[in-house]
Amino acid sequence: MxxxxxxxxxxxxxxxxxxxxxxxxxxxxxxxxxxxxxxxxxxxxxxxSFANVRRQGRSLPQLPLAHRSRDIWGRLPELIGHDAEFIVTGHIRVVYDEKSVAAIEKYAADARPWGLDLEILSQAAIRKRFPFLGPDVIGGSFSPNDGHANPxxxxxxxxxxxxxxxxxxxxxxxxxxxxxxxxxxxxxxxxxxxxxxxxxxxxxxxxxxxxxxxxxxxxxxETHGPIMGVTEPLPYGIVPVVGVTSSNPAEIMYFRQVKRGNIVFGGGMRGKAYLDERRAHPMPGFTLQQLPHLRRIAPALSNVHVLRTWSGVEGYFxxxxxxxxxxxxxxxxxxxxxxxxxxxxxxxxxxxxxxxxxxxxxxxxxxxxxxxxxxxxxxxxxxxxxxxx
Missing domain, CATH: 3.50.50.60 (FAD/NAD(P)-binding domain)
Incomplete structure (x- = not known):
C-alpha cells in the first residue's frame, strides 16, 4: 500500500x-x-483504435483541431522522440451510388474554406489510381496528407x-x-x-x-465496442487508408495495410461494451458480416485469412x-x-x-x-x- x-x-x-x-x-x-x-x-x-490519422470526413468545425493535430503527428520524432509508426499514405473515401457521389462532392466544397483540399475522383480516375478497388466503386474523394499510425x-x-x-x-x-x-x-x-x-x-x-x-x-x-480485425500478411500494395461513404450503415467499412503486409479492418455494427469489466468482447458474427463488404471494396482480399479480432470500450454522444x-x-x-x-x-x-x-x-x-x-x-x-x- x-x-x-x-x-x-x-x-x-x-x-x-x-x-x-x-x-x-x-x-x-x-x-x-x-x-x-x-x-x-x-x-x-x-x-x-483503428489508428486512422484522417481529417477527411470530420465535421467542419472540428477541422481546425484536426489540422493542429495533424501538424503534431508530422513532428512526433522531434517532439517526443518516437514516430509511433505514423506514415503519410493518403486517405480515400469510396462510394457506390450517385447519392454518395453528391455527398462527397458537397463535403469537399464545404471543407475547402476550412483548409482541407480533397480531390474528387471519377470512376475512371479512381480505377486508374487505385486498381485494387472493386467494380462497384464508382468514385471517391482523396486526402493526400492523411495517414495512419500504430495505436x-x-x-x-x-x-x-x-x-x-x-x-x-x-x-x-x-x-x-x-x-x-x-x-x-x-x-x-x-x-x-x-x-x-x-x-x-x-x-x-x-x-x-x-x-x-x-x-x-x-x-x-453511451458506450460501444467497435469490431476490428487483422488478416494474415499479404504482399504490400494498398497504400492509402480506405473508407466508405454511404447512407447505409451496413456498408461502412474501413481498412489499411501496414508495411508488414497485414490488413487492419473495421466498420459496420458496434458491439456491447462493459465499463465494470473494462472490456468489449469481439463479436464473431459481426466479423462475418464485415468480410463481404471488405471483399466488395477490394476483391483481392476475398480469400484472405483473419488472424485476430478485437474491440475496445469507447464513449459516444x-x-x-x-x-x-x-x-x-x-x-x-x-x-x-x-x-x-x-x-x-x-x-x-x-x-x-x-x-x-x-x-x-x-x-x-x-x-x-x-x-x-x-x-x-x-x-x-x-x-x-x-x-x-
Whole structure:
C-alpha cells in the first residue's frame, strides 16, 4: 500500500492518448503534472483504435483541431522522440451510388474554406489510381496528407515523453475519490496515493461520465465496442487508408495495410461494451458480416485469412461531438473525453489545446460546441466515491 502524498499544478485522471499528450504539453509549458492511470498508459481505447490519422470526413468545425493535430503527428520524432509508426499514405473515401457521389462532392466544397483540399475522383480516375478497388466503386474523394499510425505505440510514447519532461505518470493507480476542497482538488487512489492540485483534467474516456457526475455534470454518454480485425500478411500494395461513404450503415467499412503486409479492418455494427469489466468482447458474427463488404471494396482480399479480432470500450454522444473544455460548475476543472471513436487522430491536438487552455485561460480553437454545458446538468454532487470508475 502506497502512502504517496503528491502536489502539482495539474492532476490528470486518465492515461489514454489525450491524457498522455496533455501531460506532455503541460510540462512543455512549465506546469507541474501528475497523471493517474488505472491500468497502463494507452491500454484502453487509445491502444486498440483503428489508428486512422484522417481529417477527411470530420465535421467542419472540428477541422481546425484536426489540422493542429495533424501538424503534431508530422513532428512526433522531434517532439517526443518516437514516430509511433505514423506514415503519410493518403486517405480515400469510396462510394457506390450517385447519392454518395453528391455527398462527397458537397463535403469537399464545404471543407475547402476550412483548409482541407480533397480531390474528387471519377470512376475512371479512381480505377486508374487505385486498381485494387472493386467494380462497384464508382468514385471517391482523396486526402493526400492523411495517414495512419500504430495505436499500441502512440499513447505510451507520449507518456514516456511526459515523464522525460518531468511529469509524474503513475500507472496501475486507480482513482477512487475526487473532490474539491476550498482551493485544491484532492484525488485519492486505491493504493493510498493522494494528489492535490488547483487544476484537474478528466481524460478518462468512457469512464469519465462517472467523474463528471461527481461534480454535478452528468452526461448522456453511451458506450460501444467497435469490431476490428487483422488478416494474415499479404504482399504490400494498398497504400492509402480506405473508407466508405454511404447512407447505409451496413456498408461502412474501413481498412489499411501496414508495411508488414497485414490488413487492419473495421466498420459496420458496434458491439456491447462493459465499463465494470473494462472490456468489449469481439463479436464473431459481426466479423462475418464485415468480410463481404471488405471483399466488395477490394476483391483481392476475398480469400484472405483473419488472424485476430478485437474491440475496445469507447464513449459516444448523440451529436457525435466530445466533451472538451472547462467545467461550467467547478472552477479549475477541465474535461476532454467522449470522442465518439474519433479521438486517435485528434488526441495530440487535444492535448496541446487543453494545455494551452489551462495555461493561458483561452485557446485559438473554438471549444464552445464541445462544452459540457450543452447537456444542461441540473443537479450537484459535491463528493462521490468512485470505486471502479
Amino acid at each position: 502506497s502512502n504517496k502524498q503528491l502536489a502539482a499544478d495539474v492532476v490528470i485522471v486518465g492515461g489514454g492518448i489525450v491524457g498522455a499528450a496533455s501531460a506532455f504539453f503541460l510540462r512543455k509549458r512549465g506546469l507541474s503534472v501528475v497523471l493517474l492511470e488505472r491500468g497502463l498508459v494507452g491500454q484502453q481505447a487509445s491502444g486498440v 499500441r505505440l502512440a499513447a505510451p510514447a507520449f507518456g514516456r515523453a511526459a515523464r522525460k519532461a518531468g511529469a509524474t505518470v503513475l500507472e496501475n493507480c486507480e482513482v477512487v475519490d475526487i473532490h474539491k476542497d476550498t482551493l485544491d482538488f484532492r484525488v485519492s487512489a486505491k493504493d493510498g496515493t493522494t494528489v492535490t492540485a488547483p487544476v484537474a483534467l478528466i481524460c478518462a474516456g468512457a469512464w469519465a461520465g462517472k467523474l463528471s457526475a461527481a461534480f454535478g455534470e452528468p452526461v448522456p454518454m 448523440a451529436d457525435d461531438l466530445p466533451v472538451m473544455g472547462p467545467s461550467k460548475r467547478v472552477s479549475g476543472l477541465y474535461y476532454a473525453f467522449g470522442f465518439c471513436g474519433h479521438g486517435f487522430q485528434t488526441g495530440p491536438g487535444v492535448g496541446d489545446v487543453m494545455a494551452e487552455l489551462i495555461d493561458r485561460g483561452t485557446t485559438t480553437i473554438d471549444l464552445e460546441p464541445n462544452s459540457i454545458h450543452r447537456f444542461a446538468a441540473t443537479s450537484a454532487a459535491p463528493k462521490v466515491v468512485l470505486a471502479n470508475a
